[in-house]
Structure formats: structure tokens, C-alpha cells
Amino acid sequence: xxxxxxxxxxxxxxxxxxxxxxxxxxxxxxxxxxxxxxxxxxxxxxxxxxxxxxxxxxxxxxxxxxxxxxxxxxxxxxxxxxxxxxxxxxxxxxxxxxxxxxxxxxxxxxxxxxxxxxxxxxxxxxxxxxxxxxxxxxxxxxxxxxxxxxxxxxxxxxxxxxxxxxxxxxxxxxxxxxxx
Ligand code: DQA
Numbered sequence: 001x002x003x004x005x006x007x008x009x010x011x012x013x014x015x016x017x018x019x020x021x022x023x024x025x026x027x028x029x030x031x032x033x034x035x036x037x038x039x040x041x042x043x044x045x046x047x048x049x050x051x052x053x054x055x056x057x058x059x060x061x062x063x064x065x066x067x068x069x070x071x072x073x074x075x076x077x078x079x080x081x082x083x084x085x086x087x088x089x090x091x092x093x094x095x096x097x098x099x100x101x102x103x104x105x106x107x108x109x110x111x112x113x114x115x116x117x118x119x120x121x122x123x124x125x126x127x128x129x130x131x132x133x134x135x136x137x138x139x140x141x142x143x144x145x146x147x148x149x150x151x152x153x154x155x156x157x158x159x160x161x162x163x164x165x166x167x168x169x170x171x172x173x174x175x176x177x178x179x180x
Contacts, residue, residue, distance in 0.1 A: 035079045036103040036177040038170060040069045041094055042084040043110035049135075057135050060163045069106070072167040076174040088112055092122045099126040103177060106169040108133045113148050120149040129176050131169035134159035 042062065045052060050061035066082040073080035081102065083094050091109065098105055105123075107130050112119055123130050130153065137160030138145040151157050156172060158165040 035077055036174075037079040037081065037101065038073060038173055039094065039098050039102040039105045040066065040080060040082040040166065041091060041105055041107045041109075042082075043091055043108060043112050044086040045110055046108060047084050047086065058162050065163050065166055068163055069166050069170065072170050076170055078170060078174060078177075080170070088116055088118060092118060095119070095122040095126055098128055102128065104129040104131070104173040106131050106133055106166055106173070107150060107154070108135070108166075109150055113138070113150050114144055116149055120153050123150065123153040129173060130154045131172055132157040132159075133165045133169050135162050135165065136160065 042065075047062055049057055049065065050059055062084060069082060070080045085091050085094070091112070095105065105128055107123075109116065109119055109132075113132070113134070130150070132148065132150045132154040134157075138148070139159070148157065155176065158168050158172075161168065
């Protein structure tokens with residue numbers, strides 16, 4: 001009988017230990033994966049930045065912008081991943097894949113901003129916070145650039161500040177994550 005109770009006690013203690021250990025490791029895992037992750041998604045022709053109409057878009061290259069984003073993200077405690085495509089479908093695939101992988105998206109959809117209901121639908125489907133960014137002030141340009149299909153499904157739009165707009169967008173997303 002005594003032996004039976006002793007065994008029971010040891011078993012209970014082990015269970016308790018593993019419960020405490022389990023919750024401790026949960027905490028450790030939570031801490032190490034706690035950095036929110038942001039996808040920087042750039043659309044068509046933005047791979048040509050630096051040489052493309054520098055009078056409109058400046059001399060900054062896409063590589064410069066992506067580095068700026070990684071650095072700004074690190075300063076804000078964000079993990080940053082970057083992707084650029086000239087193809088609408090590839091951008092949609094990235095938005096779908098962002099669900100469960102990233103916590104938010106900074107999106108410069110280039111000219112698709114003004115045409116793509118499909119990108120708008122993709123953003124609405126994944127329910128991630130999206131900040132729309134444009135290097136140029138699209139509202140001060142041709143009237144066809146005034147309409148954005150991204151704006152109604154974005155949490156906000158930043159345009160006209162060149163490459164700095166991406167850092168501003170990351171700052172805005174960091175605030176959104178901090179409020180959660
Ligand atoms: C842009 C503005 C768009 O109108 C244009 O088609 C682009 C770049 C910008 O960053 O200013 O490709 O998104």
C-alpha cells in the first residue's frame with residue numbers, strides 16, 4: 001500500500017514538473033518568436049527604381065529600399081521580409097501566403113494600385129493590416145493615379161515621401177501591433 005502511494009506521489013510530482021516545464025518552454029518559445037513579421041511587397045516596375053524616371057521616383061534603388069526596410073524594422077523590433085514582382089498573380093500568391101506567416105504588409109502595388117480589383121480582394125481575404133505606400137504623391141499626378149483599389153482595404157496610405165514612406169509605414173504597423 002505504502003509503495004503504491006509513493007509511486008502515485010512521484011508520478012504526480014513528475015506531472016507537475018512537466019506542466020511547469022511545459023509552460024516555461026512555452027514562454028521561452030513565445031519570447032523568441034514574439035517579433036512581429038512584416039512583408040514588404042513591391043509591384044511592377046519597382047525593380048527598375050534608381051534608373052526609372054528618377055525625376056519622379058528618385059535615385060534610390062529597390063535594394064536600397066529593402067535594406068532601409070530591414071534596418072527600420074530591426075530598430076522597431078520587427079522581422080522584415082521583402083518580395084517584388086512584375087506579375088499580379090505572383091503578388092496575389094504572396095498576399096495569400098502572408099496569412100499565418102506575417103503579421104502585416106507594406107504594399108506598393110505600382111500601377112496595379114489603380115487597376116487591380118484582384119489585389120483588393122486578396123487583401124480583404126487575408127485580413128492582415130496593410131499599409132499602402134507610394135514613392136510619389138499619386139494625388140498630385142495624372143487623374144488615373146488618384147484612384148486606388150488598395151486604399152479601401154488598407155489601414156492607411158502614405159505617399160509623396162519617397163523611400164522614407166516605407167519606414168513610416170513600418171512605424172505605423174509597429175503601433176498597430178503594440179496595441180494588440
Ligand atoms: C507608384 C505610383 C504608381 O502610380 C506608379 O504606377 C508606380 C509607382 C509610386 O510608388 O509612386 O509604379 O506606386
